[in-house]
Amino acid sequence: MRIGELSDRTGTSRRLLRYYEEQGLITAARTPNGYREYDERFVDRVLQIRDLLNAGLPTRLIKQILPCLDKPRVIHFPDATPEMLDTLTRERDRMTARINCLTRNRDAMAEYLDAVRGDERPDTVTER
Structure with missing residues (x-):
């Protein structure tokens, strides 16, 4: 899905989605014409990020705990x-x-x- 659809489905601005991408919280593939293309799983991921931000966690910590939110869960933090x-x-x-x-x-x-x-x-x- 393109950034506009992800924005609509999560209620998150395109600008904020680009920021999440800059912070390494989500990733987008690029189409030949340069458009961002997001996987379906990022709908839930963006909602999780927003909830964690609303809870007061900074993006640097969110980036480290995001692997714990995926299923199946494989938790390994060599840099903790x-x-x-x-x-x-x-x-x-x-x-x-x-x-x-x-x-x-x-x-x-x-x-x-x-x-x-x-x-x-x-x-x-x-x-x-």
Whole structure:
């Protein structure tokens, strides 16, 4: 698929896709006329990259952990440094805290909605 289709399917700008390519996060083949051609698997890859960026990971770390996200998973990091492992540990813990916070907020919202909807009976609902 060309860059425009990848952009449409992932909701990611073409400019950002070119940046991901510059950072080595995705790769594109080139057609004889120079157009970028992306494999179907990059739809999921771009969505994963966006999620990791939204979680606060820098592209340099994303590039290192992307192989762990592929299936089948083959994890081998000959260049893993103690600093990188510390950073990933901190980021993982930060993500876990965010997940816990989001879960609490979701549950509170669900309880609120249940309570509000439980109070709405057909004879007490007013027209709007």
